Amino acid sequence: MPETPVLTVLHGDRLPPGMQGIEAAAVVRYTREDGLAEALRGADALFVYDFLSKAVPGAWHAADRLRWVHIASAGVDPVLFPGLRDSDVVLTNSRGVFDRPIAEYVLGVLLAFAKDFARSAELQSRKRWLHRETERLTGKRALVVGTGPIGRAIAGLLRAVGLEVTGVGRRARADDPDFGTVHAADRLVDHLPDADFVIAVAPLTEHTKGMFDSRAFDAMRPTARFVNVGRGELVVTSDLVDALRDGVIAGAALDVFETEPLPQDSPLWTMENVLVSPHMSGDFVGWRDALVEVFADNFRRWRADRDLRNVVDKQLGYVPSTR
C-alpha cells in the first residue's frame, strides 16, 4: 500500500459529490473518457462514477499498477472485459443502493398497468370522462428473472401487496428465503406461461444476453406485461417490438434499452402499450451521495487493508449472494 495512493475517477457531465474525505487521503485524478488512459497510468485504483461509460476497455493498456476498480452501479457489464476479468484487479460494485427504489418503480408500473393510468392520462388530456373497469393486482403472478439483491427487493415488495412471486436464477432451488421457488434460467421458457408480469432484472452476462427473444415472448400470455429494469441487452429488441405490435404480449415498461438514449426512430417511443423511462428507475433524490458513500466505505476498507464489500465474482459477472 503506497503512502498516498493515486485514485482515478472517471466521470461524465457531473463530478461525484462529497469526495472531500477521499481527496484528503489520496491523489485524486478526475477525468472524462478522453483522458482516461493518461489518468490510469500509475493509478492504484479506479472509481468508475460514469457507470455506463464503455471507455475502460480501450484505456486498459495504460493501467500499469491498478489493483482495484469500483463501479457506481449494480451492473458491472461495462467493465467486465477480458483484460479486467483475467487480471488480478479486484472489482467491486454498488450493490444495495438501488434495491428498494427499483422495487418501488416496478410495483408502480405494475399498478399503472393494472389501473390503466396511461389511458386515464390520455383521456384527461382530452377532458373525457370515460369509466372503465380495471384489474386487481392481488393474486396476480409475477416472475422475477434475476435473484440478486434488486430482484429480492422486488420479490419482497410484490409479495407484500399480495402478488404470487417466483424467481428465475442460475440454479433451481425450492427453499429460497425471498422467492420460495427459484426456477433455473435454462428452463425460463417453461415458466413464462404462468406469469401475469415478467420482470427482467438479471445481470448482463454471456448467459443472459438476449434471453428475452421471440421464443420467450411467444411463451408468455397474451395478457402478460414485460418489465425491464436490468439491461437492455437482456432483450432482443426487434423481437420485443414484434411481440408488442402483434399482441403476443399485452404491454411493456422499459427503463433500459440496447441503445441509450433510446434512438428517435425506435418504435417503442410511440407504442401505446409501452411505458418508456430513461434509465432512472433506481435514481432517487440523493442517489449520487449514496453511491459515493458506498465507494468511500470501501475506500476506507482498502486503505486499512480490510476486506472490501461487494466484491464481484468476475467469472459469474456479479456479486454472489451470501444467502
Added chain:
Amino acid sequence: MPETPVLTVLHGDRLPPGMQGIEAAAVVRYTREDGLAEALRGADALFVYDFLSKAVPGAWHAADRLRWVHIASAGVDPVLFPGLRDSDVVLTNSRGVFDRPIAEYVLGVLLAFAKDFARSAELQSRKRWLHRETERLTGKRALVVGTGPIGRAIAGLLRAVGLEVTGVGRRARADDPDFGTVHAADRLVDHLPDADFVIAVAPLTEHTKGMFDSRAFDAMRPTARFVNVGRGELVVTSDLVDALRDGVIAGAALDVFETEPLPQDSPLWTMENVLVSPHMSGDFVGWRDALVEVFADNFRRWRADRDLRNVVDKQLGYVPSTR
C-alpha cells in the same frame, strides 16, 4: 314477511347481472329514475343499483310499505335524507367490495407521484430522453382521513410497502389495530402538516362535508399530495383549485368530484399536477357481479328473517366498525 315480496331495483343504463336467483324469490320491478315513484308503491324492498342516483328522496312519498333499502356502494349519502333517516326502514350498503381495489389505486397514485410517471409519459410522447431523480416512498408519511374498511385497507397496503400511516376518525384513539394512532377529525388541521400524502376516504356526512377547505390545504406541506377516493363533497373544490394553482400543495389525484362527470370547464382537467379519473378507483373487472352477490346474500338473510349484514347507522351515516 309476505309470501312473495315486491323488490324494486333502481338502475341506470345497465341492469344488474346475475339476478335470476332473486327473481325466483320476489316480484322484481326494474325501474330507472323516472319510474321510481310508481315502482316504489307497494314495494317491500329497494335495491339502489344505480348508486349515484339522487332520485330516491323525490320518490320517497310513494314508499308506502318499504322496509329495507340496500345500496350498491360503500357511501350511503345519496339515500341519507330525512325521510329515510327518520323512518323505520333499514338501510344496508356494500361494505367490503371496494376495499382492496381502492387501496391498490391509492398506492398506485402515490407511486405515480413519487416516480413522476405523468412526466415520463409526457416526455415519451415527445420522444424526449430526460433523466430525473425521483422520490422513495418508503418512510414517507400518509394521513388516511376515514377509518372505515376502505381506509383500513389503504392503511394496511401503504404500511406493507413501508409508509408510516396514521388515521383520522370521529374519535381519537391510540391502539387501533390497523392505524395505531387515530386522531380526531375535529383536530384534522393540527395533523395535516406531518403528512406527505393526505388521503380522503371519509363517508360524506354533515360533519365531513367540505372538511378539506383552504384552511386544511394551508396546513399541508407544499410538497404534499392530496388523494380523494371518498366523495367530491368532502372538498371545497374552489379552495383545492386555488391551493394547486398557487403551490400551496404539490399535487392531487382525484377520483371523485362535487359534480360528476367533472364539468368541461373545470380547471382540474388541465392542471399538470392533477390526476383525474372518472369515479372508478374501486371498479375492478367483476365488480358488478360482486355487488349483486353482496345484495343477494342480504336478500337471502332478509327472506329467512336473519340479521342483515352491513346495517348502516343512519344517524352516523355509515356502518359502525365492529373493531
